[in-house]
Amino acid sequence: MKVGFIGTGSMGSILIEAFIQSGVLESKQIVVTNRTIAKAQRLAEQHPGLHVAASVAETTRLSHIVFICVKPHEFKRVVNEIATVVTPDQLVVSITSPILIEQLENSLPCKVAKIIPSIANYVQSGASICMYGSRIGTEDRLLLEQLMISISQPIVISEQHTRITSDICSCGPAFLALFVQKWIDAAVERTGIDYSEATRLACEMVLGTGKLLTEGKLTPEQLQQRVAVPGGITAEALHLLQHKLDGVFHQLIDVTHGKFQEDLEKVKKLWSET
Known part of the structure; x- marks a missing residue:
């Protein structure tokens, strides 16, 4: 073949x-x-x-x-x-x-x-x-x-869900990489940790988290609950993230879908002209 x-x-x-x-x-x-x-x-x-x-x-x-x-x-x-x-x-x-x-x-x-x-x-x-x-x-x-x-x-x-599934599976690695990059940058600036060391730790964390969510069969909610002790450091940080990220992913979807609709219209016009 x-x-x-x-x-x-x-x-x-x-x-x-x-x-x-x-x-x-x-x-x-x-x-x-x-x-x-x-x-x-x-x-x-x-x-x-x-x-x-x-x-x-x-x-x-x-x-x-x-x-x-x-x-x-x-x-x-x-x-x-x-x-x-x-x-x-x-x-x-x-x-x-x-x-x-x-x-x-x-x-x-x-x-x-x-x-x-x-x-x-x-x-x-x-x-x-x-x-x-x-x-x-x-x-x-x-x-x-x-x-x-x-x-x-x-x-x-279903083809009607092309954009949102692409956001998660195809664009997602870039979105996640940006989150990791910003976290590493902040860690270096705030604590002086070596950049390469922080990067290695963060990358290993992402790999392990992926395995917990797939091979470990944990849901994202269950994983948070397993790590965050009530009143502990992780719980406090999660509260901050939930507050700061409120609405961000809705906006992200609005942006990707808006650009997708624009591309659909351009393709439709191109298809009708040729």
Whole structure:
């Protein structure tokens, strides 16, 4: 089986490298192309056997599954290029959240899915959000989820919840990293602790907390209760955080959904013009 990637930017490269590192795909099973071919060639130098195609059409013709990993404003151009070469038995997967499955199915004769990955997939962790078009059968779903389960926990959702699930799974690592960064910075400024030492402690804490919430089966509420002794230091600090963060996450969701709606409108306009 050949798997193609149109676009080798940040997320496209992460997926390719994660699939190779997990062992689910060998380099020789992967076909890539990029608007700047030199970027794809550099990736091939890192993974001997990986095939660099000269065009979007060539990538599509050589692949059974095609991941489209480009920005929303580039998507319609790519779809137009593959529309004349893609066949009904092929699988086209979008990793771009504002692109709707309905738009793809109306433009392409093949099977269509949307899978939103996470940077955590690079270390075979985190979730991947899966949505399937009307032409996807049971075997197609199993094939895609077998691929994704090698680097993530595939979770099937309704497309109407694309944005909020992406906020949590895909944007979440950056949000959490900002929280950790601010905490480390404050610790260094207030106490003089070595930056690298504070960073190592914080990163190990995040790793352990993740395991408690997954392998340990604790809910976020239960974890807080287990750590915070009534009247103790943790409880006092949690009270501060609850007060200071009140409404922040509602605002965060408003911001991400507002930008998502803006992107949807831009894509809709682009789709109607071409």
